[in-house]
Amino acid sequence: MASLTLRGITKRFGRTEVIRGVDLDVKDGEFVVFVGPSGCGKSTLLRMIAGLEDISGGELRLDGRLMNEVQPAKRGVAMVFQSYALYPHLTVRDNMAFGLKVRGVSLPDRLKQVEAAADTLKLGALLDRYPRELSGGQRQRVAIGRAIVGEPQVFLFDEPLSNLDAELRVHMRSEIAALHKRLGTTMIYVTHDQIEAMTLADRIVVLRDGLVEQVGTPRELYENPFNLFVAQFIGSPKMNILPVAAVRLPAPAGAVKVGLRPEDLRIVAPGAGVVDGTVVHAEYTGAASLVHVGLDGGETCLVVCQGDGPGDGARVGLGCEVGRVRWFGDSGQAVSQS
Amino acid sequence: MPRPATVPMANDDPPWLSLKMREAMEAWLFLGPTLAGFLIFFAGPLVAVVGYSMTEWNLLSQQSTFVGLKNYSHALTENPDFWLVVRNSAIFALGLVPANMALALALAIALSRPFRGVVVFRTVFFAPVVTSAAAWAIVWKFLLQGEAGFVNQMLAYVGIAGPNWLREPNWAMVAVIATRVIKMVGLNMILYIAALQAIPRDYEAAARLEGASSWQIFTGITWPLLGPTTLVIMVITTIGSFKVFDHIYLMTGGGPENGTLVLAFAIYEQGFKFFNVGYASALAMIMFVIVMGLTLVQLAVRRRDT
Numbered sequence: 068m069a070s071l072t073l074r075g076i077t078k079r080f081g082r083t084e085v086i087r088g089v090d091l092d093v094k095d096g097e098f099v100v101f102v103g104p105s106g107c108g109k110s111t112l113l114r115m116i117a118g119l120e121d122i123s124g125g126e127l128r129l130d131g132r133l134m135n136e137v138q139p140a141k142r143g144v145a146m147v148f149q150s151y152a153l154y155p156h157l158t159v160r161d162n163m164a165f166g167l168k169v170r171g172v173s174l175p176d177r178l179k180q181v182e183a184a185a186d187t188l189k190l191g192a193l194l195d196r197y198p199r200e201l202s203g204g205q206r207q208r209v210a211i212g213r214a215i216v217g218e219p220q221v222f223l224f225d226e227p228l229s230n231l232d233a234e235l236r237v238h239m240r241s242e243i244a245a246l247h248k249r250l251g252t253t254m255i256y257v258t259h260d261q262i263e264a265m266t267l268a269d270r271i272v273v274l275r276d277g278l279v280e281q282v283g284t285p286r287e288l289y290e291n292p293f294n295l296f297v298a299q300f301i302g303s304p305k306m307n308i309l310p311v312a313a314v315r316l317p318a319p320a321g322a323v324k325v326g327l328r329p330e331d332l333r334i335v336a337p338g339a340g341v342v343d344g345t346v347v348h349a350e351y352t353g354a355a356s357l358v359h360v361g362l363d364g365g366e367t368c369l370v371v372c373q374g375d376g377p378g379d380g381a382r383v384g385l386g387c388e389v390g391r392v393r394w395f396g397d398s399g400q401a402v403s404q405s
Numbered sequence: 406m407p408r409p410a411t412v413p414m415a416n417d418d419p420p421w422l423s424l425k426m427r428e429a430m431e432a433w434l435f436l437g438p439t440l441a442g443f444l445i446f447f448a449g450p451l452v453a454v455v456g457y458s459m460t461e462w463n464l465l466s467q468q469s470t471f472v473g474l475k476n477y478s479h480a481l482t483e484n485p486d487f488w489l490v491v492r493n494s495a496i497f498a499l500g501l502v503p504a505n506m507a508l509a510l511a512l513a514i515a516l517s518r519p520f521r522g523v524v525v526f527r528t529v530f531f532a533p534v535v536t537s538a539a540a541w542a543i544v545w546k547f548l549l550q551g552e553a554g555f556v557n558q559m560l561a562y563v564g565i566a567g568p569n570w571l572r573e574p575n576w577a578m579v580a581v582i583a584t585r586v587i588k589m590v591g592l593n594m595i596l597y598i599a600a601l602q603a604i605p606r607d608y609e610a611a612a613r614l615e616g617a618s619s620w621q622i623f624t625g626i627t628w629p630l631l632g633p634t635t636l637v638i639m640v641i642t643t644i645g646s647f648k649v650f651d652h653i654y655l656m657t658g659g660g661p662e663n664g665t666l667v668l669a670f671a672i673y674e675q676g677f678k679f680f681n682v683g684y685a686s687a688l689a690m691i692m693f694v695i696v697m698g699l700t701l702v703q704l705a706v707r708r709r710d711t
Contacts, residue, residue, distance in 0.1 A: 114610075117610075117614060118614070119610050119613070119614070139613050139614045140613065140614060140615060140616030140617075141616075144614070145614065145615075146610075146611070146614055148607045148610070148611060149607075150605060150607050152605065152607035152608055152610065152611040154608060154611075154612075154625075154626055154630075155630070156629040156630060156632075165612065165615060165617075165625065166614075166615030166616060166617075169612070169615060169616050169617040169618070169621045169625070170615075170616045213611075213615075217615065
C-alpha cells in the first residue's frame with residue numbers, strides 16, 4: 068500500500084498542454100476514480116503515474132518518494148489496460164508469471180505466486196489456456212491477476228471494463244470492488260462511465276481539459292457539485308439546467324441558472340409546482356419512466372417518474388423540494404442558497 | 406364495389422436453375438480468368454517440364470527420345486557437377502537468408518517508429534528493390550573490381566588489402582550474396598515494419614511496467630509475435646535464393662571455377678547454352694522438389710512451435 072501525491076503536474080505534447088497543473092492527494096488504500104469526457108487527460112494522467120509518459124512539470128510522489136525520474140518497473144505500480152494487453156503467445160500461467168520471470172524470481176516461487184493469485188481470482192482452471200481461448204470477462208480477470216502477482220503498492224486501471232457487455236460490466240465491477248476490499252491496496256481507476264465511478268470510488272476526481280474540476284466522495288459530487296460541468300457530468304440522467312426566470316422559486320443573489328435533478332422532480336397539477344409544461348414524450352424503462360416535458364419557455368426538462376408517466380401532450384406541473392435545487396452563477400460556479 | 410388494391414403475386418414456377426447452381430455459376434465465372442491463367446501459365450508448363458525431363462531432347466537437332474528417369478539418375482548419381490551446383494545453391498541460401506532477415510529486422514526495428522526523416526531512410530533502403538537488377542549488378546561489378554575497385558580502395562584507407570572479389574572462388578560467392586542482400590533487404594524490411602507496427606503498443610508498456618528490459622521485451626514479446634511474418638519472409642527469401650539467376654549471370658557468369666554456379670544458372674546453361682532441354686528440365690524439377698521440401702519443412706517447424 069502507498070499514498071500518492073501529485074503537485075502541479077503538467078504534460079505537454081509539443082505545444083499542446085494536455086495536463087495543466089493537477090494537484091491531488093491519494094491516501095493509503097484509497098480507491099480513487101478519474102472521470103471526465105474523452106480527451107480530458109485522465110488516461111494520460113494515469114500513464115504518467117505509471118511512468119509510461121514523461122512528466123513535463125510538477126512532482127509525483129509515492130509514499131513521499133519523488134518518482135518523476137524513476138523507471139516504471141521501480142515505482143511499485145501495476146496497471147490493467149483497456150485492451151488487457153495479454154501476450155497472445157503465452158498461456159495464462161506464463162502471462163501472469165512474465166513479470167516475475169523477467170525480475171529473476173525462481174521457477175518454484177513463480178509458480179507459487181501465480182497459483183496464489185489464480186486462487187484469489189478463481190483462475191485455476193484457466194492457467195493452461197491461451198488468451199484467445201478466454202471470454203472477455205476471463206481475459207479481464209487474467210489481466211487483473213497479472214497485476215496482483217507482482218504485489219504492487221498501487222493498482223492502476225485504465226478503463227478496464229469498457230470492452231465488456233453491460234451485464235458482465237456490472238459483475239466485474241463488483242469483483243473489482245470485492246478485490247479492493249480484500250487486498251486493501253491503493254487503486255486508481257480511469258473511466259468515462261460515471262456509474263462505475265459512483266459505485267466503485269471512495270473519492271472521484273472529475274477532470275476536464277487537463278484540469279481537476281472537483282474531488283470528492285460520490286455523494287459530495289452528486290449533492291454538492293462545485294460547478295455546472297460537474298453537476299451535469301455526475302448523475303444519470305443528467306441534471307436539468309434552466310434559467311432562473313423559468314422557475315417559480317426565489318433565486319439567491321448572483322444565480323443565473325438553476326439545476327434540477329430528474330429524479331428530484333415529481334409531476335404535479337399545472338400551477339402547483341415550480342414550473343409548468345407539456346409532456347412531449349415518455350420513455351418506459353420498466354421500474355420507471357423518463358418523461359420529456361417541454362416547458363413554456365421552450366426548454367425541455369427530464370423527469371424520472373415511477374411507473375407509467377402521463378400521456379403525450381398532457382399538461383403538467385413539476386414540483387421539487389427547495390433543498391434539492393442547485394443554483395449556479397454566471398461563470399458556472401455553484402451559488403449557495405443562503 | 407371497387408376491388409381492393411392487391412400486391413402482384415410472385416411467379417411461383419420453380420426457376421430453371423436452383424439458387425445454389427446459379428451461385429456456383431457466378432463463382433466459376435469470377436474464378437474463370439484466374440483459373441485459365443493458372444492452367445496456361447503454371448500447371449501446363451509444369452506438366453510439360455515433367456514430360457520434357459523424361460526425354461533426351463536436343464533443342465538444335467529437334468530430336469526427342471523418351472528416356473524415363475535417366476536424366477534424374479544422371480544428375481543424382483553420375484554427374485559430379487550436379488552436387489557442386491546443389492552445394493553452391495545451399496551455400497548461397499544459407500548465406501543470404503539469415504543475413505537478409507537479420508538485417509531486415511534490424512532496419513525495421515530502427516525505422517518502425519516515427520522520427521524526423523524516417524521516410525527518407527525507408528526509401529533509401531527500399532530503393533534497390535525496385536532498381537533494375539542489370540544496373541545494380543553492373544554498378545557493383547565496378548565497385549568490386551580488384552585494386553581499382555571502390556570497395557577495395559575504401560578498405561585500403563583503413564589498412565585492409567581487399568581480395569579480388571569476383572575473381573576468387575570463395576570471395577565471389579561472398580560478394581554475390583552481399584550485393585544480393587543489399588538489393589533485396591528493403592522488401593523484407595517493409596514486411597517487418599508492417600508486422601512491428603501491428604503489435605499493440607500496450608504489450609510493450611505492460612512488459613516495461615513488469616520490469617522487462619528492451620532485450621527481454623524483444624525476445625519474450627516482439628520476436629514470438631513476429632513469428633508468422635518471419636515464416637513468410639523465410640519462405641519467400643529461401644525460394645528467391647534458390648531461383649537467383651540474374652545476379653549470377655551478370656556478375657560472375659557462374660565462375661570463377663564454378664564457384665558461383667547455382668541451380669537456376671545451371672538449368673539455364675544446360676537448356677540454352679548446351680541445348681539439353683531434357684536434362685535442364687530434370688534439374689528444374691529437382692529444384693522444384695528442393696524448394697517445395699524446404700517450404701514444407703519451414704511450415705511444419707512453424708506449426709510445431711505454435
